[in-house]
Amino acid sequence: MKVLLIEDEPKVRRALRRLLTEIDSDIESILEAEDGNEGLKLIVEKRPDILLLDMIMPGMHGDELFERIRTMKLDIPVIVVSGHNDFALVRHALANDAIDYILKPFDKEDVEKAFHKAKGSLVKSQLNSQTEQLVLEMRNEHSRQQFHALIQNIYTGRITKQELELLPEFIQEEACSIHMVVIRNYVATVDDRFRKDVALLQYAIRKCINEYAEMKGLELLPGGSGQYDWCTWFAVRGHLDQRLDTDELTDMLEHVLRLSCFVLSLDEPRCLQEYCHAINELESDIMYIQLDSGLKVETTPTPELLRAADTFVSRTIHLIQHRLSFRIQADIEELFRTVAFHGQLSVMFLFQIWTNLNARAKPLVKRVPGGVKEMDRVEPFALCIALDVDKAMVLFTRVLEDYIVEADTGTDSISRKKDNRAFVVKEYIDFAFCEPLSLADLAKRFYVSKEYLAAQFKSQFGMTVMQYIHFLRLELSRQRLEEADEPVSSIAVAVGYDHFSYFDKRFKEKYGVTPSEYRNRYKKQITP
Numbered sequence: 001m002k003v004l005l006i007e008d009e010p011k012v013r014r015a016l017r018r019l020l021t022e023i024d025s026d027i028e029s030i031l032e033a034e035d036g037n038e039g040l041k042l043i044v045e046k047r048p049d050i051l052l053l054d055m056i057m058p059g060m061h062g063d064e065l066f067e068r069i070r071t072m073k074l075d076i077p078v079i080v081v082s083g084h085n086d087f088a089l090v091r092h093a094l095a096n097d098a099i100d101y102i103l104k105p106f107d108k109e110d111v112e113k114a115f116h117k118a119k120g121s122l123v124k125s126q127l128n129s130q131t132e133q134l135v136l137e138m139r140n141e142h143s144r145q146q147f148h149a150l151i152q153n154i155y156t157g158r159i160t161k162q163e164l165e166l167l168p169e170f171i172q173e174e175a176c177s178i179h180m181v182v183i184r185n186y187v188a189t190v191d192d193r194f195r196k197d198v199a200l201l202q203y204a205i206r207k208c209i210n211e212y213a214e215m216k217g218l219e220l221l222p223g224g225s226g227q228y229d230w231c232t233w234f235a236v237r238g239h240l241d242q243r244l245d246t247d248e249l250t251d252m253l254e255h256v257l258r259l260s261c262f263v264l265s266l267d268e269p270r271c272l273q274e275y276c277h278a279i280n281e282l283e284s285d286i287m288y289i290q291l292d293s294g295l296k297v298e299t300t301p302t303p304e305l306l307r308a309a310d311t312f313v314s315r316t317i318h319l320i321q322h323r324l325s326f327r328i329q330a331d332i333e334e335l336f337r338t339v340a341f342h343g344q345l346s347v348m349f350l351f352q353i354w355t356n357l358n359a360r361a362k363p364l365v366k367r368v369p370g371g372v373k374e375m376d377r378v379e380p381f382a383l384c385i386a387l388d389v390d391k392a393m394v395l396f397t398r399v400l401e402d403y404i405v406e407a408d409t410g411t412d413s414i415s416r417k418k419d420n421r422a423f424v425v426k427e428y429i430d431f432a433f434c435e436p437l438s439l440a441d442l443a444k445r446f447y448v449s450k451e452y453l454a455a456q457f458k459s460q461f462g463m464t465v466m467q468y469i470h471f472l473r474l475e476l477s478r479q480r481l482e483e484a485d486e487p488v489s490s491i492a493v494a495v496g497y498d499h500f501s502y503f504d505k506r507f508k509e510k511y512g513v514t515p516s517e518y519r520n521r522y523k524k525q526i527t528p
Contacts, residue, residue, distance in 0.1 A: 001024075001026050001027050001028055001049045001050070001119075001122075002027075002028060002029050002030075002031065002046060002047075002048045002049050002050075003020060003027055003029070003030045003031070003048060003049065003050045003051075003052065004030075004031045004032075004033065004039065004042055004043065004046070004048035004050070004051050004052070005017065005030060005031070005032045005033070005052050006032075006033045006034075006035075006036065006038075006039035006051065006052065006053050006054060006057070006062070006065070007032075007033075007034070007052070007053075007054040007057070007081060008034050008035055008054060008056075008057040008058060009054075010034075012054075012081070012104065013032050013034075015106075016052060016081075016111065017030050017032070019108050019111045019112075020111065020115065022108070023108070023111065023112045023115055023116075024115065024116075024119070026119075031046055031048060034057075035057050035058050035059045035060065036057055036059055036060025036061060036062065036064060036065040037059050037060050039053070039060075039065060040060070040065060040068060043069065043074065043076070047074075048076065049076070049077075049122055050076065050077050050079070050115070050118045050119065050122060051069075051076050051077070051078045051079070052078075052079045052081055052102075053065065053066065053078055053079070053080055053081060054081045054082070055080060055081070055082045056082070056083070062080065062082075066078060066098070070097070075125050077099045077118035077119075077121040077122050077125075078097075078098045078099060078118075079098070079099055079100050079101065079102060079114045079115065079118050080094070080098045080100070080101040080102070081101070081102050081104065081106075082101060082102070082103060082104065083103070083104045099114070099117055099118045099121050100113070100114035100117050100118065101114070102114050127193060127258065131193065131194060131195070131200070150163050150166060150167070151221075151222075151223035151224070152223070152224070152226065154167075154223060154272070154275050154276070155223060155224075155225070155226045155233075155275070155276060155279060156226065156276060157273075157275070157276035157277075159272075164272075167221070167272075168219065168221060170219050170237040171221055171235060171272055172272065174237060174238070174271075175269035175270055175271045176220075176221075176235040176236055176237055176238070176269055176270065176271075177235070177236045177238065177244075177265065177266065177269050178233065178234075178235055178265070178266045178269075178270050178275065178278045178279065178282065179233065179234055179235075179236065179244075179246065179263055179264065179265045179266075179282075180225070180231055180232065180233045180234075180263065180264045180265075180279070180282040180283070180286075181205060181209070181231065181232045181233075181234070181249075181250075181253065181261055181262075181263055182230065182231050182261055182262055182263070182264060182286055182387070183205075183230040183231070183259055183260070183261045184259075184260040184261060184262070184386045184387045184388060185259065185260040185386050186229070186230035186383060186386075187383050187384075187386070188386075189201065189257075189258065189259060190229075193257075193258060198229050201229075202224050202229070202232060204257055205222075205232045205253065205257065205259075206222040206223075206224075206232060208252060208253055208256055208257060209222045209232070209234055209249070210222065212248075212249050212252055213236075216243045216244065216245075217243060218236055218237070218243055218244060219236070219237040220234050220235060220236040220237065221234060221235045222234040225279065225283060227280075227283050228283060228286070228379065230383070231282075231283065231286070233279045233282065235270075235275065238269075246263035246265065249263060250262060250263060260386070262294060264282050264285055264286065264289070266278055266281065266282065286347070286382070286387075287346060287347045287348040287351075287378055287382065288346045288347075288348055289346060289347070289387075290340075290343060290344075290345050290346055291345050291346065291347070291387060291388065291389045291392070292340050292345050292389055295343075297343060297344055297346050297348075297349075298343075299343065299344075301342065301344050301349060302342060304342075304494075305338065305339065305342040305344060307434075307494075308335070308338045308339075309335070309339075309349075309352075309353050309356075310356075311431060311432065311434075311435070312331060312334075312335045312353065313353065313356050313357050313360060314431035314432075315327075315331060315428070315431060315432060316328075316331065316357060316361070316400060317357075317360050317361060317364070318427055318428055318431065319331070319400070319404065320361055320364055320365075320400070320403045320404055320407050321364060321407065321427075322424050322427075323404050323407055324404075325401060325404045327445070328397060328400050328401060328404075329397060332393055332396050332397055332400070333393070335353070336389065336392075336393055340389075345389065347378065347381065347382045347385070347387060348378060350381075350385075350392055351378045351381045351382075354375070354381060354396075355376075358372055358399075361403050364403070364407055365403055365406040365407055366406050366407075367406050368406075369398075369399045369402030369403060369406065370402070371384065371399070372399060420456075420460070421446055421448050421452075421453065421456060422453065422456040422457045422459075422460045422461070423460065424446060425442050425446055425453060425457065425465070426457070426460075426461065426468070428442070428445075428446075429442075429465070429468060429469060429472070430472070433469050433472040433473055433476075433495075433496060434473065434476070434494065434495050434496040435496065436496070436498075437469055437496070438466075439453065439454060439464075439465050439466060442465060453465065469496075470506060470510075473495040473496050473497065474495075474506060474507055474510050474511075476495050477491050477492070477495045477503070477507065477515065478507075478511065478518065480494070480495070481515055481518055481519045481522065482519075482522050488500075488515045488516055488519070491515070492504075492515075503515070
């Protein structure tokens with residue numbers, strides 16, 4: 001990137017050169033001119049990428065030079081450098097599409113802000129030019145439509161003998177490794193960068209993949225996914241060709257097309273007759289890739305994780321009913337940590353939680369939050385979160401906050417009981433009793449004193465908070481002893497007891513026998 005400084009004061013040029021060198025390492029050279037005439041000559045000869053222009057100089061002033069640049073139709077981002085006394089000239093320059101201005105005396109922050117704005121404009125202009133070139137290339141490629149139809153027939157598995165003869169020989173005769181480029185930022189890219197033209201984006205991706213193949217000496221064939229517009233598959237001659245570096249390919253796609261993407265690959269090569277099944281396999285894998293690691297989810301969710309997900313939904317419904325927005329962020333972060341710990345942080349598992357949550361939350365609100373109705377299928381959900389953990393957390397947070405805002409104040413739980421903190425706490429305990437809970441924790445969570453909560457709860461329900469928690473835990477443990485053969489110690493942990501001896505003691509106090517004795521007696525009773 002070349003930068004041109006047109007400024008008549010040497011000390012100002014030196015200061016700008018020093019600051020620009022510190023600000024951006026992408027600058028390859030900084031050219032200097034001390035007046036407008038010299039600056040115009042350098043503009044014509046060197047074609048700088050960004051221009052910093054003083055407005056008051058000997059000879060040709062900055063405003064005149066600016067007009068000359070626009071007359072020559074040179075698309076150069078211009079930053080105006082000016083003193084306070086000539087701000088009328090600055091306004092004139094800004095009205096004629098100057099990017100920004102810097103007032104003397106300036107500091108590093110002033111220069112950095114203006115320069116990054118100019119650099120962003122330069123990148124946008126370059127991308128627009130690249131898009132225009134792609135449009136022309138695509139229009140001039142007369143055989144594109146016929147060959148694209150042929151590739152689609154490969155995807156659907158309905159290729160004819162005549163079409164087969166049009167394919168490269170290595171596709172016809174050899175098993176190839178199958179890969180798929182998956183775009184994370186598809187929606188933003190196709191809307192902003194490719195003018196909502198999906199075909200143009202797909203053409204650009206295939207062109208970039210072909211250029212990479214040529215650079216690496218690879219033989220490959222790219223094609224579009226028939227299921228997802230944001231995926232492109234390609235077959236590479238041979239198996240695990242060492243010249244194919246998928247990280248290198250994604251870096252190229254990011255650098256050339258500004259795509260955030262990753263590549264999925266099948267372990268075994270496939271022959272042409274297997275392409276349809278192979279590509280469908282990769283398409284299915286997308287929704288089961290762990291968003292934090294990029295690895296495929298290989299196991300089904302554990303009962304422990306499913307219970308944690310159900311608890312999150314129940315807890316969230318409680319927050320919505322009572323408009324407790326202060327807990328949302330912490331609960332979402334805890335959910336994502338738990339899901340990641342179990343290796344299930346995939347689009348599909350998050351979508352299952354999303355679906356369950358919305359099904360239970362919709363009846364509680366007057367108006368469903370924006371975007372929820374459109375994300376009733378996994379693909380729109382995946383596109384919305386851009387297959388990104390942080391964006392998924394942002395989506396959950398935004399929608400839950402909207403649900404709380406839209407919560408129906410006429411519902412039973414709010415109109416009659418909104419001031420009864422004991423009832424709100426009881427509702428919370430009803431689904432969270434298996435978690436570590438204490439009177440102090442609950443009082444802190446619901447912003448009341450321990451003494452007030454203890455008195456209100458005992459008065460309302462005839463037992464203390466901890467007595468109610470133990471009642472729910474022991475009742476659930478009794479049910480699980482009857483229904484499952486899991487170890488008693490595992491049941492103790494699952495219902496909220498860290499120490500088996502304490503659980504054993506509590507159970508015996510309530511039912512008169514130990515958990516093991518209870519299970520044995522129950523089995524004898526139901527055995528014919």
